[in-house]
Amino acid sequence: MAQSPMLVQESERRTASRRAEMPKAVAKMPRTRLSICVRKRRFASQSDAIATALAADIELRPYVCDRCGQYHLTSRLKGKRRLAP
Ligand SMILES: [Zn+2]
Numbered sequence: 001m002a003q004s005p006m007l008v009q010e011s012e013r014r015t016a017s018r019r020a021e022m023p024k025a026v027a028k029m030p031r032t033r034l035s036i037c038v039r040k041r042r043f044a045s046q047s048d049a050i051a052t053a054l055a056a057d058i059e060l061r062p063y064v065c066d067r068c069g070q071y072h073l074t075s076r077l078k079g080k081r082r083l084a085p
Contacts, residue, residue: 032065032072043071 042065043049049062049071060073 032067034067037065037067037072040065040072042068043073046071049073 041052043052043062046062053060053062053073056073058075060075062071062073064070065072
């Protein structure tokens with residue numbers, strides 16, 4: 001009885017679900033308070049908001065406002081990465 005050895009080749013190609021780790025320059029923040037929207041500076045384009053954020057002395061992060069649909073800058077950052085000197 002010749003039992004042909006079955007070559008079980010498990011060619012499981014696991015498609016590495018690489019998460020697109022793109023730097024999220026713009027974080028979507030739901031529910032922007034209207035009062036904040038009004039008093040905050042608006043940027044029509046993302047690049048303008050980023051440029052201003054980079055030029056600022058403090059860390060600012062542009063985000064899309066759901067009130068006006070434009071960009072604001074916020075200094076609120078989750079996780080303090082800055083160490084006070
Ligand atoms: Zn707004």
